[in-house]
Amino acid sequence: SKVLVTGANGYIAMWIVRTLLEQGYCVRGAVRSESKGKYLTEYFGKRGFGSDKLEVVVVEDITKPGAFDEAVKGVDAIEHTAAPVASEVANPQEFMKPAVQGTVGILQSALEHGSSVKRIILTSSGAAILARPSEPTLYSEEDWNDESVQDIEQNGANAKPESGYRASKTISERAAWKFVEDHKSNINWDLAVINPPVVFGPCIQEVVGGPTSLNVSQRWLYDAIVDTASKSKEWLYYSSVWIDVRDLALAHVLALQKEAAGGERIAVSAGPFDLQDLVDTANSLEPYPLPSHPPHKGIPGFEKTYLIRLKTDKQEKILGMTGSSLRTMEEAVRDSLMEFAGRG
Numbered sequence: 001s002k003v004l005v006t007g008a009n010g011y012i013a014m015w016i017v018r019t020l021l022e023q024g025y026c027v028r029g030a031v032r033s034e035s036k037g038k039y040l041t042e043y044f045g046k047r048g049f050g051s052d053k054l055e056v057v058v059v060e061d062i063t064k065p066g067a068f069d070e071a072v073k074g075v076d077a078i079e080h081t082a083a084p085v086a087s088e089v090a091n092p093q094e095f096m097k098p099a100v101q102g103t104v105g106i107l108q109s110a111l112e113h114g115s116s117v118k119r120i121i122l123t124s125s126g127a128a129i130l131a132r133p134s135e136p137t138l139y140s141e142e143d144w145n146d147e148s149v150q151d152i153e154q155n156g157a158n159a160k161p162e163s164g165y166r167a168s169k170t171i172s173e174r175a176a177w178k179f180v181e182d183h184k185s186n187i188n189w190d191l192a193v194i195n196p197p198v199v200f201g202p203c204i205q206e207v208v209g210g211p212t213s214l215n216v217s218q219r220w221l222y223d224a225i226v227d228t229a230s231k232s233k234e235w236l237y238y239s240s241v242w243i244d245v246r247d248l249a250l251a252h253v254l255a256l257q258k259e260a261a262g263g264e265r266i267a268v269s270a271g272p273f274d275l276q277d278l279v280d281t282a283n284s285l286e287p288y289p290l291p292s293h294p295p296h297k298g299i300p301g302f303e304k305t306y307l308i309r310l311k312t313d314k315q316e317k318i319l320g321m322t323g324s325s326l327r328t329m330e331e332a333v334r335d336s337l338m339e340f341a342g343r344g
């Protein structure tokens, strides 16, 4: 069967496409330009997946009404990952448009032109669940991050820089569920949502112009371990929950395959971490994979309090991904550094 993957050239989507192809699916990858598509066909062509397995479509502007009308035709499922990602946003309203309109737009296209579509998976985020607690807090899919939405509503351009992206994930996911509710009698597909927290692990996407062009979460790993001068040491105290990109890609494929995923919001996570953990993990690697940039020590020995924990019952029960099957931080850090070393 054939799966449409939007934002197919992105960090997470490249691994989704790879996992789908390796499992025997045909993939239609939607990208914003021909040149981005070229990288995809070359990368997967080298791995033996020709044009019979992977086709690329260009959707230049996902905010245009009907942008995905052609792309959804003839596919059995859709993985919608395309959305702007930035840790700091100056103009939240503008920033949000492709996130929200892209999400509602692809659902509308699937409603009108996706007669063969059976399931749509939306890549939402832990950002649509987690607040920034001051006390240790256990979150689950029951929780919604409305804090960032309120920050934007009340403070507009003076909202916290991080609220723009975080609110865009809450608002676009809510819009998706509302769309399904509003059209439940006319749609022949169901929706499953994956909520990943911070994603680490090797990048296989095209990175034009060096590390500053890495996707946001892989840039964090790079800045924490390799480019230590770019951030203050206190930044290493930042803690949240995380997952390896390869496990996240598998979760997106399992969410297509497991009947019970339909209608569910599924948080995925390998557990809590702080950025100093990335540094400590790098220091523990033998041999160290990036000898051109020996690891520094960061701020070792501070007392850790992981404020955020995320329940993963659905990840285990619905997707069958148990803690012991997930990649460890050692694998994520080692393989990320090896990837950097390979790129020079």
Ligand code: NDP
Binding pocket: 006, 007, 008, 009, 010, 011, 012, 013, 031, 032, 033, 036, 061, 062, 081, 082, 083, 084, 085, 098, 123, 124, 125, 126, 127, 169, 195, 196, 197, 198, 199, 200, 205, 215, 216, 217, 218
């Ligand atoms: P990337 O930046 O690598 O990928 C983002 C993808 O979305 C790219 O294909 C990009 O296309 C596309 N995109 C961005 N802005 C637009 C736009 N305005 N119009 C159309 N397409 C656009 O990031 P990730 O792979 O990390 O993110 C993928 C998804 O996963 C996003 O929805 C993100 O919110 C979500 N996510 C990511 C997490 C992480 O830690 N990485 C954590 C939780 C959720 P182009 O290359 O042309 O810009």
